Amino acid sequence: ARPKVGYFYTGKNTLGMLMEEISAITVQDLQSVPVAIKHDKSAYEAVVTMFLEDVGTVFVLDEEGMLNGILSRKDLLKAAINNNDLRDIPVVMVMTPISKIIVATPDEPAASAARRLIDNEIDCLPVVKIIDEKKRMYQVLGRITKTNFTRLLVDLAEGKGGNYHNNEA
């Protein structure tokens, strides 16, 4: 184990150490509790759930509790804009379907999940247990959002980055 304080040779600059610190943090160190509704609900019920739980993303689950789709505020705003009654619109009509969903897994580095959020211009990834990759059967364990990453940045800036990995050497 390298010493944490004092004289030491790293062979890296401070940015290299920064990379190392951040890469030790995994998705499950940051993830939030998922909020979900069943796939037979209306867009109106999705909006109500979104406001009740104060989240920006709601997961849609099938009968077996597997991930079916994702609803963002943007999806619902788009549905609401044309004077539609959201009570008449099934969530499956406005959600991003499973075929287009990008997921995260608990053990991957948080930074790689953050990179997928940025590259795909989305706000939230479902954190999943992969049941069957080919059939895209995913069990939802959590959600990871730009809020989680912003909070991590604040913690790192305030010297609390160590809270995220307790098993450090």
Place this chain on the structure above:
Amino acid sequence: ARPKVGYFYTGKNTLGMLMEEISAITVQDLQSVPVAIKHDKSAYEAVVTMFLEDVGTVFVLDEEGMLNGILSRKDLLKAAINNNDLRDIPVVMVMTPISKIIVATPDEPAASAARRLIDNEIDCLPVVKIIDEKKRMYQVLGRITKTNFTRLLVDLAEGKGGNYHNNEA
């Protein structure tokens, strides 16, 4: 100037160096271009602007171009949910008014702006030039969002943190 590579005594641990690296990054190093509409527009026009520009927050400006309010997707979704015609709703009825707005300034540390986002549970801060603090007269220079902070985290994790502060010793 401290050496960047090799043997050196810091008196700090790596988390301390991490703090130092991050605290050198300011709001203006990260900020995005602001998107704004005039205060006499409708909520419908605000939604159209939001989708056209693909942003989650639109600033509302008065006749003199000073900040009047902020509209989020959440504000507009709340307005849309009750079968209202958004064309009949003025933006001033749904925006967060200037009296409740939290701002950022270009020269402050990015991490302190990130902290205000987290503490106040908001997605975006206007980056402003303060014209008159007492009268809350602010000229909008940019916006800083959770996306900016997530991107910074990705860059730090990938060793590109140095791009943010060129004038480092």
